[in-house]
Amino acid sequence: MATFVIRRLIASVFVLLAATYLMYNLVALSGDPLEELRQSTAPNKEQLIESRTRLLNLDVPPPLRYFIWFGALLRGDFGVTIEGRSVNALLEQALGSTLQLVTISTIVAIFLGLIVGITTALRQYSGYDYSVTFVSFLFFSLPIFWVAVLLKQFVAIGFNDFLQSQSQLPLVAVAIIALVSGALWASIIPGSTKRKAITFAIALAATAGILTVMNLTNWFSYPALTIGGVAIMGIGAAFGFTALITGLKNRRALIAALIVAGLGIALYYPFQFSLSFYVTEWWMLLGLAVLTAIVSGAIGWFAGGVDRGPVIRVAIFTGITTAFVIALDRFMMVWDDYASSGRIRGRPIATIGASTPNLEGSLWVEGVDIYTHLLLPTLALILISFATYTRYSRASLLEVLNQDYIRTARAKGLSERTVVVRHAFRNALIPIATIVAFDIGGIVGGAVITERVFGWTGMGQLFQNGLEDVDPNPVMAFFVVVGGLAILFNLIADLVYAALDPRIRVN
Template sequence: MIRFILRRLLSTALVLLVVTFVLYLLLNVALDFFWDLRASTSPNIEALYESRRRLLDLDTPAIVRYFKWLAGVGGCAIGQCDFGIAWKSGQEVTEQLQGAIVNTIKLITASTIVAIILGIAVGMISAIRQYSGFDYFITFVSFLLYSLPVFWVAVLLKQYGAIDINNFINDPTLESWWPIIIGCVAMGLFWMGALGGSAKRRVITFVAAAVITFGTIYYILASGWMQHPTIGLLGVVVIGAGAAIVMTYLSTGLKNRRVLYATLITVAVGALLYWPLMNLFYYVDMNWLWMFGLFIVAIAVAVGIGLAFRGPDPWDTARTTSFTAIIVAVLIFADRVLQGWQEYSDDPAINNRPIATIGASAPNIDGDFWITNLDSFTHLLLPSIALVLISFASYTRYTRGSMLEVLGQDYIRTARAKGLNERTVIMRHAMRNALLPLASVVPVDIITMIGGAVITETIFGWNGMGKLFIDSLRQAELDPVMAYILITGLLAIIANLVADFLYAVLDPRIRVNA
C-alpha cells in the first residue's frame, strides 16, 4: 500500500513539475504586465515602466524566475510557504488563497452532498422504473438541466429565486392559485411514477402526494411561515420520525422492528434534548468547535442506542440510528439558526430582503454565531442551487446507466431466484456495484469544484478560487495564477488516489497494492 502511494505521488509530482514549468513560461509570454500603463499619459511613463520591471523582476529570465517561485513553494515543506505577491493589490498570495479556499469549500459542500444524494436516488429509481413515464420524464429533465448554460440559470435564479421571493416576503399577496395547483399535480405525478405499483396504489399515491403538497403550501402561506420561518419541536419530531422510517426501510426493511424501534427512540431522545439544547445555545456563546463536539456526542448516543438493541447484527442497527441522529441534529441546528430570521431581516444591511444575490456575506452585519451563519446560508442559497441543478443531472445519468447494467447481471437474477425481496436485491446487491463508476466521477467532480466554479462564482460575486483565478488573469498577476494551477493540480492527484481507494472499498475483488 505504502509503495503504491509513494510511486503514484512521485510520478504525478514529476508531471506536475513539468506542467507548472511549461505554464509559467506560456503565461509569462501571454500576460501583459504593463496593460494599465499603455494608455497612460503620465510624463514619467518611462520611470513607471522601469519601476514595474523591477517590481516583477522582469529583467531576470523567465526560467530563473520560475525556479525562484518554485523555491518559495518548496518552503511549504517546512511550514514557510511563499507563493509570491499579487502585485496589483500588494497582498501575499497565501492570504488570498486562505480566504478563497474557505469560501469555495463553503459553496461546494452543501451543493455537492445534495446533488450526490438526489442524483443517486433519482437515478436508481429511474433505472428500476425503466421505460416508464417516470423514466422518460427524468431522462428529459436530466438532459435539459445538463444542457442549460449556468450563467442563464444564475440569472433566472437571481430574478425568480431572490428578487421575486423577497418581494413576496414583504407583500405576501397571492394573485392566482393555478401555479400551486399545477405544482401539486406535478408532485402527485412524480411520486406516483417513482413508487409505481398497481393502478389502485398509483391513484392513492397521487392523491396523497398532491394533498400533502397542497397542505404544506397552504400552511406556509396561511401561517406566515415565510416571514417567520421555523421548524420547532413538532417539526423535528415529525420530520425525524419520517426520516427514521425511511432509513429503516432502506437499511434493513420495516419488518425489522428492532431497528425501527431503535431509530424511533433516537428521534425521541433528540426531541427530549430539544429544549435543553435551545437553552444551551441561548446561554453559551457557540462556535463551530462546540457544534462539532455536539455532533460527535449525537452520533455516539445513536450508536449506543443501536448497540443496546443487540439483535443478529447490532452494527446494522447502530448505522441506521446514526444516520437518523444526523438528520435530527441538522434539524435542531437549522431551527436555531432560523430563530434569528426576524432580527436578521430587520438589520439595516439586509433591509427585509434576506435572499442575497451577490457576495459571500452582507457588509456590516453585526450578530452572534447564529446570525452570521444565517447570513452565510442566505448567500449560499442561490449559487448552491445553480451547482446542484447541473451536478444532479450528470449524477442521475451516471447512476441510471450503471444501475441498468448491474440489474442485468446473473447474480441479480440468482438473488431474485433465491427468494430475496426486491429491497434486499436493490440495496444489498445492486446498489454497491452500481456505485463503482461514480467512485471515479465524484472525487474528480468535487476537486474540480474546489478548484473553482468559475462562472457561478463570477456571476454571484463569490470570492472563491474560480473568481480569484479570473481576477488574477485580468490583472496579469502571474503568482496567484500559478498558485491556483499548483493547488488544482495537487487536488487532482488526491482525487485520483481517492478514486482508487474507493474502488477497493466498494469492490472487494479490487486490491490496491504495489
C-alpha cells in the first residue's frame, strides 16, 4: 500500500510540473501586463513601468520566469499580483469562501443523488423512475448560468415578494403540492393498485394538513419545529436507521436508537433556552456535534451486546440527526429577528455576495445569514451534480442486481433489505467512487461560473482577475490548488476501491 501511494505521488508530481509549466507560459504569453501603464498619461509612467517590471520579473522571458515562480512556490510563496498584493493572502480568503460553497453542495448532491438513484433502480420502469429520469436529464442539459438566473427570479425574488405580500400559501398552491406529494409517494411505494391508492390518500392528506397548519401558524414568517417536530424527526430517525442498517428485528439497535433520540428530546429545552446562549463560536457547535457522536456511540456500545458494530452506527446516526434538528430549530428561532433587521428589510433570501455587510448578531444570526447567501448558489450546484449522481447510481445498482451472487443471496432466503444494503449497495458504490473523486477534485474549479453569477468572492474571481490582468501568479495559485485536489482525490478513489471490494488489491 505504501509503495503504491508513493509511486502515484511521484508520478503526480511530474504531471503537475508539466501542467503548471504549460499553464504559466500560456497565461504569460496571452497579453501584455504593462499595456495599461503604456497607455497611461501619468507623469511618472516610466517609473511605474519599471517598478512593475521589477515586481513581476517581466524582463525575464516567460519560459525562464516560470522557474523563478516555481522556486518561490517551493518556499510556500505564490508571489504577488499585478497590484502588489500577496497572492497567499488572496488565496486563503478565496479558498475558504469557495470551500464553504462547494462542500455543502457536494455532500448534499451525493447524499440525495445516491438515495434517489438507488430508489429508482429498485422501482425500475415505475412512474417514479420515469419522472426522476426526466428531471435528471432536464437539469443535466441546462447550463449552470441559466439555472442560476431561474433560481434568482423564482426562488429569491419570488419568495421575498411572497413574504412581504401574504406569507401564506393560497389554497390552490396547497392543493397542487398535496396532489404532487400523493402521486410521488404512490409511485415510490410498491404494491397493488389498492395499496397505491391508500398511499396516495395518506400522503395527500398528510401534506395538506401540514401545509394548512403552517398557514394557520404563519410558519413562513415565524418558522419553528418545536419539541413536537424534534420528537417526530428524532424517533423517525431511530426507526429509519434501524430498519436500514440492521432491520427492525434487531431490538438492541432499536432500543439504543430510541434511547439516543429520547436523550436528545430531553435536552431540547435546556439547550434552546440556556446552553445555546453560551455557544458563541462555530468550533463550539462542532465540539457539541463530536460530543453527540461520542455519547451516542457509547450508548450503542453498552446496548449492543455481542454484535456492537451495527448498533453503534445506528445510535450515532440517530444522535447526529436529532442534534442537527435541535440546532436547526435554534437557527429558526432567530429568523424573524434576522429578516426584520435594518440590513435585510424583509427580503431575507440573498441574490448576491457571501454575507450581509455590517450585520451584527449572535452566532445563530450569523448562521442564518450564511444560509440565506449559500442557498441559491448551493442549489444551482446541487441540481447539476444531482442529475449525474442519480443516473450513475441507478445504472450501477441495476448492473449489480443482475449479478449471479445477488441471485444466490436471494435463493438463500435473505431478506430484500439484506440483499440490497449488504450485498448490492457496497459493490454499486465502486463506479460511483470514481465520479465522486472527479467531482470533488474539480468542483473548486467548476464553481467559477456559479460564483460569477452570484457575486461570490472566491476562487473563480481570483482566476478571472488573473486572466484579465495577464497576471500568472493568481492564475497559477488557482491551478495548483485545483490540480492538487484532483490528484489527491483520484488517489483516494483508488484506495476506496480496495476498501469496497476485497477482490481489488492496491499493489
